[in-house]
Amino acid sequence: MAKLPSGQPKSSGDGARVPEALYLDLTRSIATLADDADFAAFCCCGDNDPAWIEEVEDYVRGSVLRRVEHTLAFRDGQGDLIAVSAFAERVIRVPIVDPVAHEGWHLQVVAISLEHQRQRLSKQIFEQTFAAMREIDASRVYVTANVHREHRSSRKACSEVGIDLWTPLDDHYVVLLGEVPSS
Amino acid sequence: MPATGRIWPRRLLLDLSGGANFTPAALEELVVPLGQQVLSGAAGDVAGIVFITPDEALRRAIVALAQHHGFPFFVARSRQPDDVRNAVSAQELNPAESETLEAIARHGGHATAAQLAASLSLEAPAVNNRVTNLTRLGLVYKVERNRRQGAEYIDPRYLDPDVFVVHGARPEPGSALRAAGIPSDPYDTSPLEVDGEAAERAAEILRRRGAGT
Numbered sequence: 001m002a003k004l005p006s007g008q009p010k011s012s013g014d015g016a017r018v019p020e021a022l023y024l025d026l027t028r029s030i031a032t033l034a035d036d037a038d039f040a041a042f043c044c045c046g047d048n049d050p051a052w053i054e055e056v057e058d059y060v061r062g063s064v065l066r067r068v069e070h071t072l073a074f075r076d077g078q079g080d081l082i083a084v085s086a087f088a089e090r091v092i093r094v095p096i097v098d099p100v101a102h103e104g105w106h107l108q109v110v111a112i113s114l115e116h117q118r119q120r121l122s123k124q125i126f127e128q129t130f131a132a133m134r135e136i137d138a139s140r141v142y143v144t145a146n147v148h149r150e151h152r153s154s155r156k157a158c159s160e161v162g163i164d165l166w167t168p169l170d171d172h173y174v175v176l177l178g179e180v181p182s183s
Numbered sequence: 184m185p186a187t188g189r190i191w192p193r194r195l196l197l198d199l200s201g202g203a204n205f206t207p208a209a210l211e212e213l214v215v216p217l218g219q220q221v222l223s224g225a226a227g228d229v230a231g232i233v234f235i236t237p238d239e240a241l242r243r244a245i246v247a248l249a250q251h252h253g254f255p256f257f258v259a260r261s262r263q264p265d266d267v268r269n270a271v272s273a274q275e276l277n278p279a280e281s282e283t284l285e286a287i288a289r290h291g292g293h294a295t296a297a298q299l300a301a302s303l304s305l306e307a308p309a310v311n312n313r314v315t316n317l318t319r320l321g322l323v324y325k326v327e328r329n330r331r332q333g334a335e336y337i338d339p340r341y342l343d344p345d346v347f348v349v350h351g352a353r354p355e356p357g358s359a360l361r362a363a364g365i366p367s368d369p370y371d372t373s374p375l376e377v378d379g380e381a382a383e384r385a386a387e388i389l390r391r392r393g394a395g396t
Contacts, residue, residue, distance in 0.1 A: 032220065033195065033221075033225075033226040034195075034229070036195075050363070051360055051362065052359075052363075052369075055357065055359040055360050055369070058356070058358065058359050059356055059370075062354055062356075063355075066212070066216040067216075067370070089372070090372045090373075090374070090375065091374040091375070092374070092375050092376075092377065092385070093376040093377070094382050094386055094389065095376065095378065096383070096386050097385075097389055101374070108370055108372075141388060141389060142385070142388070144375055146367075146369040146370075148367075165377070165380075165385065167378075167379075167381050169367060169369075169371075172360075172366075173367045177381060179388045179392070182392065
């Protein structure tokens, strides 16, 4: 288990009324089937959210623990499950460099519980997910994520941590590419 | 159980009686990774897994999968405590192993080798062989204690259900997307080839990180 950075909410510093990033005192752990009951009750999709967000909730509830090699659980001081992330190995080929093929990671899911959304927690979750990736294999530079084209909050969250190179996956999704920060 | 002052392992109850129709592939998808995690220790300190379903055919299918892979599962008709305590081992046990498991149950679900030797009228080495086999099969959990107390052997069917998981109607990955007419597979991890501007910037990342030329 790892303790995430905690402390006071980040201030904008200039008095402007911009949303502040809330740094919660979260604990990161490798999720196992012992976490299954909490995952099965995880809620990140509102009543009127589109199908691609419902899909994320379904995936966290029923699949991620059994399908993805590395799944992380983020819990608050009361032990409540606040967020989930998961990643798997992926090869990224860049034909204009030598070697062409590079071992990287693919983010299968990053989800924040409904009641903790819009609190700018995503950067904290991403940073800790990157930390877990480095702990497993620090040599992997690239990270990818498949995101629905209209999922603005997800694309913005990825962009904020440098996952912003994109290539189409199909008519609905894009593949975002970035790097796992070196520290 | 659990008694105070002891660290007991977890028991998982998986209730499949929620009305979902499990195809053979879906059942395998559920059962096999779970069993592999238990055998590898990745599931944590899990002493036993009891699958619950009133569907006898589904119980038989779980038993077949467990036997094929050597998973330490039990199957029961319902989550009622009596049904769970009478859950059937998916592994085939010989008469001696069955007798030993029943003896542990008569002791309330946990017993030392000395207690079992007394109740089964056996010598200690014979009991040790039996409980060692059951422990190796994953059907009995061994709790190490000091030499004077002796190790205790636990029948996981008698543990409190620390983890209770309901697998009634969990959707398959992609099902919400397909219902909305979106055929994408967002979980695809096949090799990705980048080109154009993305490739240029990807190459720049590698050069900066000293991972490519």
